[in-house]
Amino acid sequence: MKTTIFGILQRTGRSFMLPIALLPVAGLLLGFGASFTNQTTIDSYGIQSLLGDGTVLHTLLTVMKSAGSVVFANLPLIFAIGVALGMAKKEKEVAAISGAIGFLIMHSTISAMLDIHGLLAPGALPDGALGMTLGINSLQMGVFGGVIAGLGVAALHNRYYRIELPTTFAFFGGTRFIPIISAIVFTGVGILMFFIWPAVQNAILHLGDLVNNAGYAGTFIYGFTERALIPFGLHHVFAMPFLQTGLGGTQLINGVAVSGATNIFFAELASPDTQQFSVEATRFMAGKFPFFLFGIPGAALAIYHTARPEKRKLVLGLLLSATLTAVLTGITEPIEFSFLFAAPLLYGIHCVLAGISFMLCHIFNVGVGQTFSGSLIDFVLFGVMQGNAKTHWINAILIGIPLFPVYYFSFRFCINRFNFKTPGREDDTDETKLYTRKDLDARKQNSGESEKSQSRDDVSALIISGLGGADNISDLDCCATRLRITVLDESLVDDSLLKSSGAKGVVRKGKGVQVIYGPYVTLIKSSLEDCLGGTA
Structure with a gap:
């Protein structure tokens, strides 16, 4: 069940x-x-x-x-x-x-x-x-x-x-x-x-x-629950009722009853009579900005400083890309999954700090809304440009500034204390870092295969094999960063094969399998569908 x-x-x-x-x-x-x-x-x-x-x-x-x-x-x-x-x-x-x-x-x-x-x-x-x-x-x-x-x-x-x-x-x-x-x-x-x-x-x-x-x-x-559900891909199911229905509040704006935190914010944004955005609505959104813009970069810096010296150059490129993605677009999964699978305790700390960020933004009346995520673009557009009198966006900055060292020192202490295998600290024989296409090519070179990059069809074949074969795949789709598959027999799924295809991680719950690749997952899905169609 x-x-x-x-x-x-x-x-x-x-x-x-x-x-x-x-x-x-x-x-x-x-x-x-x-x-x-x-x-x-x-x-x-x-x-x-x-x-x-x-x-x-x-x-x-x-x-x-x-x-x-x-x-x-x-x-x-x-x-x-x-x-x-x-x-x-x-x-x-x-x-x-x-x-x-x-x-x-x-x-x-x-x-x-x-x-x-x-x-x-x-x-x-x-x-x-x-x-x-x-x-x-x-x-x-x-x-x-x-x-x-x-x-x-x-x-x-x-x-x-x-x-x-x-x-x-x-x-x-x-x-x-x-x-x-x-x-x-x-x-x-x-x-x-x-x-x-x-x-x-x-x-x-x-x-x-x-x-x-x-x-x-x-x-x-x-805030805590929303982050905690990210690994299971169920955060949208949890957050949507607060953002789009009466669960997030109902307010009368220009004579019209508006329900849902997002809808209230944008109705107020469209109203010329709005003097200050409703904090009771934006409390379900504003809390993301401090830890998206400050906390996650602090965590990334801690991971970089605790990496082995000979691997820091490689780790810097990976973490810089993932951090910029989080800050500019609000897609945090690349950086979050870089430490989730290597050190679940760090992710637990992250969830607690995220909850604190939401709570502090509520306490200090931060009235900044958002569309898709708590990105820098949303912060500037719906916070800074609306004026501090309406949004108290400066308070979000003041909350975020101390979050940076809190993330940095808590992550650095835990990584060193418990010897977590975060990116750059993995053993040579046991890689636990963020995977890229170059990593996949390196695997093939080390095993004596061709130095040419693996084609999309080869990746698709590897994924199909890792899922137990085409006949074992009941349903296939994707979200922003991961393949979402329902299989007939979960015992046939091979995590190591899936990770060798370039996946950052695999989340399994019974017959539900999520394979995390990052923003280019739609290309993988399209190639996979073509390959499955060809075998049908």
Whole structure:
């Protein structure tokens, strides 16, 4: 049972990556547009002639603001499509359109049920219970509605996309059956949600109140748990409800009830009336900036200084690349996995310090939001450029500065005290460093093979072999940095073969296998799919 739950959760977390990957671009559009069309900002910097109403730049920035806003306004539909696409094993495009159909029909059915029972009238339901979804006045389900539709459609799709109907109805068989069955099923789901969701809505809001009432301790627990789930690839599953639903709070902004920490922040960003960003919303985001921008570089420096002298030059290149990736893009897995598998204790310290970072940002009213991650770009755009009066971004710097030596000295002490085999300290016969393609070539040279770099097909063949053969692979996909595979027989998986393909690490939980490569994992996945298709 645990294996099944893990497999479902890791695939669900993976399916969130497509819509989540859209948020940085939408956030940049909205961020630049809202920042430089805000009259207060224009007046403060005396740039009325450059950015004032009627200028070319003002027109362009207004368009950017609108383009970014529409993404955040329609995230539920985007998640319905993205989750259905990500969870589908084959014929993904059919699952995507069926996800949209299921989502629309579910909300239309809910709206009809509300109308029949006279609940669309003003005051019939509590404030915030209703919301407009693509012009449909329905229950405010937020991203949860999209996830429900996406998961339901994906389950129908994976079961029926090869269905054979009697000759008379054969035209409607196969993939054509999926939007049909989705429409029928989600009419029923809509009726069911009419009765269930109000109770769920109240439970979510009460749970959000419980987290909020826990105050600073609740913020620490959130930050600690979010980091602790990174190795299992389940951090998106944990964080998304806080960022996108009433679990992260609900606020009335310009007369509109907005739920979810991310949605509250960007609604405030778009509002010209915002004097200070809500810390109760940004406490689920702001805590990343101090340890992303200061803590992780401190850890990297400790790993470098504790490396063997003859290996420091190599380690410097690896750590510099991984650290810059973390700081500039917010993708921290390359540096985190460099010490996770060699020294889990260090990762435990990292999780505790991350929780403290979140808590301190809450205590000192840091109101900096984010889109995809706590990168330097997000910090400048949504913190510095918004002004210290609105975000208290300087406090994030003041929290981050002492985090650097705390990370550095705690990591350095533990590495030396317990002789952890972090990058650059490994034995010559037992490498535990960050792997690159050059490392893979070196392995082949040492074993007497060709000095030419291994081709993608060779890497794919090695991965397939490490997974127990093509027949043992039930499901294959990837997220930002790792392959996510479901296998039929986990005993056939060979970790050493997978690591020899250039993987930084392998995470296994029953039939769920995650092989970590880094940002170029999509190229590996594409080559792997081609190879698997060729063997089919």
